[in-house]
Amino acid sequence: NAGVTQTPKFQVLKTGQSMTLQCAQDMNHNSMYWYRQDPGMGLRLIYYSASEGTTDKGEVPNGYNVSRLNKREFSLRLESAAPSQTSVYFCASTLKGREAKNIQYFGAGTRLSVL
Amino acid sequence: GQQVMQIPQYQHVQEGEDFTTYCNSSTTLSNIQWYKQRPGGHPVFLIQLVKSGEVKKQKRLTFQFGEAKKNSSLHITATQTTDVGTYFCAGPYTGANSKLTFGKGITLSVRP
Numbered sequence: 001n002a003g004v005t006q007t008p009k010f011q012v013l014k015t016g017q018s019m020t021l022q023c024a025q026d027m028n029h030n031s032m033y034w035y036r037q038d039p040g041m042g043l044r045l046i047y048y049s050a051s052e053g054t055t056d057k058g059e060v061p062n063g064y065n066v067s068r069l070n071k072r073e074f075s076l077r078l079e080s081a082a083p084s085q086t087s088v089y090f091c092a093s094t095l096k097g098r099e100a101k102n103i104q105y106f107g108a109g110t111r112l113s114v115l
Numbered sequence: 116g117q118q119v120m121q122i123p124q125y126q127h128v129q130e131g132e133d134f135t136t137y138c139n140s141s142t143t144l145s146n147i148q149w150y151k152q153r154p155g156g157h158p159v160f161l162i163q164l165v166k167s168g169e170v171k172k173q174k175r176l177t178f179q180f181g182e183a184k185k186n187s188s189l190h191i192t193a194t195q196t197t198d199v200g201t202y203f204c205a206g207p208y209t210g211a212n213s214k215l216t217f218g219k220g221i222t223l224s225v226r227p
Contacts, residue, residue, distance in 0.1 A: 042219035
Protein backbone atom coordinates (compact mmCIF):
# COMPACT_ATOMS: atom_id res chain seq x y z
CA ASN A 1 0.00 0.00 0.00
CA ALA A 2 1.26 3.45 -0.90
CA GLY A 3 -0.79 5.14 1.86
CA VAL A 4 -1.44 8.81 1.09
CA THR A 5 0.07 10.10 -2.14
CA GLN A 6 0.38 13.78 -2.94
CA THR A 7 1.35 15.39 -6.24
CA PRO A 8 3.27 17.43 -7.05
CA LYS A 9 6.03 17.43 -4.43
CA PHE A 10 7.24 20.91 -5.35
CA GLN A 11 5.65 23.78 -7.25
CA VAL A 12 6.51 27.38 -8.02
CA LEU A 13 3.72 29.67 -9.14
CA LYS A 14 3.44 33.29 -10.11
CA THR A 15 0.90 35.48 -8.36
CA GLY A 16 -2.50 35.01 -9.97
CA GLN A 17 -1.83 31.57 -11.42
CA SER A 18 -4.06 28.67 -10.55
CA MET A 19 -3.23 25.09 -9.73
CA THR A 20 -4.65 21.94 -8.20
CA LEU A 21 -2.90 19.84 -5.58
CA GLN A 22 -3.80 16.18 -5.85
CA CYS A 23 -4.20 13.69 -3.02
CA ALA A 24 -5.12 10.03 -3.15
CA GLN A 25 -5.27 7.34 -0.45
CA ASP A 26 -5.50 3.60 -0.91
CA MET A 27 -6.48 2.68 2.65
CA ASN A 28 -10.26 2.86 2.12
CA HIS A 29 -10.44 5.75 4.59
CA ASN A 30 -13.61 7.76 5.01
CA SER A 31 -12.28 11.17 5.95
CA MET A 32 -9.68 13.30 4.23
CA TYR A 33 -8.06 16.61 5.15
CA TRP A 34 -5.94 19.41 3.75
CA TYR A 35 -3.57 21.27 6.06
CA ARG A 36 -1.03 23.98 5.53
CA GLN A 37 2.11 24.25 7.62
CA ASP A 38 3.92 27.53 8.11
CA PRO A 39 6.88 28.24 10.43
CA GLY A 40 5.67 28.77 13.98
CA MET A 41 2.03 28.12 13.05
CA GLY A 42 1.77 24.38 13.31
CA LEU A 43 -0.74 22.52 11.16
CA ARG A 44 -3.80 24.49 10.19
CA LEU A 45 -6.83 22.82 8.67
CA ILE A 46 -7.92 24.29 5.34
CA TYR A 47 -10.77 21.97 4.33
CA TYR A 48 -11.87 18.50 5.18
CA SER A 49 -14.20 15.83 3.85
CA ALA A 50 -15.85 13.67 6.48
CA SER A 51 -17.06 11.22 3.85
CA GLU A 52 -17.42 10.88 0.11
CA GLY A 53 -19.69 13.61 -1.21
CA THR A 54 -19.21 16.06 1.66
CA THR A 55 -16.73 18.87 2.23
CA ASP A 56 -16.46 21.50 4.96
CA LYS A 57 -14.35 24.51 5.74
CA GLY A 58 -11.62 24.31 8.28
CA GLU A 59 -9.71 27.03 10.06
CA VAL A 60 -8.19 28.82 7.03
CA PRO A 61 -10.34 28.15 3.91
CA ASN A 62 -10.10 31.55 2.18
CA GLY A 63 -8.49 31.37 -1.25
CA TYR A 64 -8.98 27.62 -1.60
CA ASN A 65 -11.54 25.20 -2.98
CA VAL A 66 -11.71 21.44 -2.69
CA SER A 67 -13.26 18.48 -4.48
CA ARG A 68 -13.86 15.03 -3.06
CA LEU A 69 -13.79 13.28 -6.41
CA ASN A 70 -14.46 9.82 -4.97
CA LYS A 71 -13.58 7.95 -1.81
CA ARG A 72 -9.88 7.83 -2.74
CA GLU A 73 -9.22 11.33 -4.01
CA PHE A 74 -9.41 14.79 -2.46
CA SER A 75 -8.01 17.74 -4.40
CA LEU A 76 -7.18 21.28 -3.30
CA ARG A 77 -7.43 24.13 -5.77
CA LEU A 78 -5.87 27.58 -5.65
CA GLU A 79 -7.82 29.69 -8.13
CA SER A 80 -5.58 32.77 -7.98
CA ALA A 81 -2.42 32.13 -6.04
CA ALA A 82 -1.07 34.79 -3.68
CA PRO A 83 2.34 35.03 -1.97
CA SER A 84 0.56 34.44 1.37
CA GLN A 85 -0.22 30.92 0.12
CA THR A 86 3.45 30.01 0.05
CA SER A 87 3.51 27.06 2.40
CA VAL A 88 3.86 23.33 2.78
CA TYR A 89 0.58 21.55 2.14
CA PHE A 90 -0.25 18.19 3.67
CA CYS A 91 -3.09 15.88 2.84
CA ALA A 92 -4.19 13.39 5.47
CA SER A 93 -6.81 10.69 5.81
CA THR A 94 -8.41 8.70 8.60
CA LEU A 95 -10.72 5.77 9.03
CA LYS A 96 -13.54 6.97 11.25
CA GLY A 97 -14.72 4.99 14.21
CA ARG A 98 -13.66 3.96 17.69
CA GLU A 99 -11.66 0.95 16.57
CA ALA A 100 -9.77 3.05 14.06
CA LYS A 101 -8.92 5.61 16.78
CA ASN A 102 -9.18 8.40 14.18
CA ILE A 103 -5.46 8.29 13.57
CA GLN A 104 -4.46 10.58 10.74
CA TYR A 105 -2.09 9.39 8.03
CA PHE A 106 -0.25 12.11 6.18
CA GLY A 107 1.13 12.38 2.69
CA ALA A 108 4.68 13.54 2.04
CA GLY A 109 3.57 17.11 1.38
CA THR A 110 3.66 19.66 -1.43
CA ARG A 111 6.08 22.56 -1.08
CA LEU A 112 4.52 25.54 -2.83
CA SER A 113 6.13 28.89 -3.51
CA VAL A 114 4.13 31.78 -4.92
CA LEU A 115 6.26 34.58 -6.35
CA GLY B 116 -12.75 27.95 20.02
CA GLN B 117 -10.92 24.88 21.20
CA GLN B 118 -7.19 25.40 21.59
CA VAL B 119 -4.31 23.01 22.11
CA MET B 120 -1.16 24.73 23.29
CA GLN B 121 2.45 23.68 23.28
CA ILE B 122 5.06 25.95 24.83
CA PRO B 123 7.89 26.50 24.11
CA GLN B 124 8.14 26.01 20.35
CA TYR B 125 11.84 25.15 20.35
CA GLN B 126 14.13 23.31 22.70
CA HIS B 127 17.79 22.40 22.42
CA VAL B 128 19.30 19.63 24.51
CA GLN B 129 22.64 17.87 24.80
CA GLU B 130 22.63 14.28 23.66
CA GLY B 131 22.03 12.05 26.64
CA GLU B 132 19.95 14.62 28.55
CA ASP B 133 16.31 13.97 29.38
CA PHE B 134 13.62 16.07 27.73
CA THR B 135 10.03 16.78 28.74
CA THR B 136 7.40 18.78 26.91
CA TYR B 137 3.79 19.56 27.72
CA CYS B 138 0.54 20.01 25.89
CA ASN B 139 -2.44 21.87 27.33
CA SER B 140 -6.01 22.02 26.08
CA SER B 141 -8.59 24.72 26.77
CA THR B 142 -11.25 22.01 26.96
CA THR B 143 -11.51 18.44 28.28
CA LEU B 144 -10.43 15.96 25.64
CA SER B 145 -11.83 12.51 24.95
CA ASN B 146 -8.35 11.49 23.85
CA ILE B 147 -5.03 12.99 22.85
CA GLN B 148 -2.65 11.97 20.10
CA TRP B 149 1.04 12.67 19.58
CA TYR B 150 2.76 12.91 16.21
CA LYS B 151 6.40 13.31 15.21
CA GLN B 152 7.65 15.12 12.14
CA ARG B 153 11.28 14.63 11.14
CA PRO B 154 13.01 17.57 9.41
CA GLY B 155 11.75 17.74 5.83
CA GLY B 156 9.23 14.99 6.50
CA HIS B 157 5.58 14.62 7.29
CA PRO B 158 3.80 14.07 10.63
CA VAL B 159 3.68 10.45 11.73
CA PHE B 160 1.39 9.13 14.44
CA LEU B 161 3.16 8.05 17.63
CA ILE B 162 0.50 7.25 20.21
CA GLN B 163 -3.00 7.89 21.49
CA LEU B 164 -4.02 8.26 25.14
CA VAL B 165 -7.64 7.80 26.14
CA LYS B 166 -7.97 7.23 29.87
CA SER B 167 -7.53 9.77 32.63
CA GLY B 168 -4.00 9.46 34.08
CA GLU B 169 -2.95 6.97 31.39
CA VAL B 170 0.77 6.39 30.91
CA LYS B 171 2.23 4.67 27.87
CA LYS B 172 5.83 3.95 26.98
CA GLN B 173 7.57 3.48 23.66
CA LYS B 174 11.20 2.59 24.33
CA ARG B 175 12.70 5.85 25.67
CA LEU B 176 9.50 7.87 25.17
CA THR B 177 6.91 8.13 27.96
CA PHE B 178 3.52 9.71 27.32
CA GLN B 179 1.05 10.72 30.02
CA PHE B 180 -2.54 11.98 29.94
CA GLY B 181 -3.55 14.25 32.78
CA GLU B 182 -6.11 13.29 35.38
CA ALA B 183 -8.48 16.03 34.19
CA LYS B 184 -7.84 15.04 30.53
CA LYS B 185 -6.83 18.61 29.69
CA ASN B 186 -3.10 18.13 29.45
CA SER B 187 -0.48 15.66 28.39
CA SER B 188 3.26 15.24 28.56
CA LEU B 189 5.98 13.60 26.53
CA HIS B 190 9.20 12.62 28.26
CA ILE B 191 12.25 11.37 26.40
CA THR B 192 14.94 9.64 28.43
CA ALA B 193 18.55 10.08 27.34
CA THR B 194 17.88 11.89 24.08
CA GLN B 195 19.60 10.75 20.93
CA THR B 196 20.16 12.51 17.62
CA THR B 197 17.40 10.31 16.17
CA ASP B 198 14.94 12.13 18.42
CA VAL B 199 15.38 15.35 16.43
CA GLY B 200 12.14 16.67 14.96
CA THR B 201 8.90 18.41 15.77
CA TYR B 202 6.46 16.81 18.17
CA PHE B 203 2.80 17.70 17.88
CA CYS B 204 -0.03 16.91 20.22
CA ALA B 205 -3.59 16.86 18.87
CA GLY B 206 -7.04 16.53 20.30
CA PRO B 207 -10.38 15.86 18.64
CA TYR B 208 -12.72 18.73 17.86
CA THR B 209 -15.67 18.84 20.22
CA GLY B 210 -18.52 16.89 18.67
CA ALA B 211 -16.53 15.84 15.61
CA ASN B 212 -14.07 13.17 16.52
CA SER B 213 -12.62 12.75 13.05
CA LYS B 214 -11.18 16.29 13.04
CA LEU B 215 -8.16 17.13 15.12
CA THR B 216 -6.88 20.36 16.60
CA PHE B 217 -3.10 20.35 16.49
CA GLY B 218 -0.80 22.23 18.82
CA LYS B 219 1.90 24.33 17.16
CA GLY B 220 4.47 21.70 18.01
CA ILE B 221 7.81 21.75 19.75
CA THR B 222 10.94 21.43 17.65
CA LEU B 223 13.65 19.48 19.41
CA SER B 224 17.28 19.76 18.44
CA VAL B 225 19.94 17.52 19.97
CA ARG B 226 23.62 18.49 20.22
CA PRO B 227 25.87 15.46 19.74
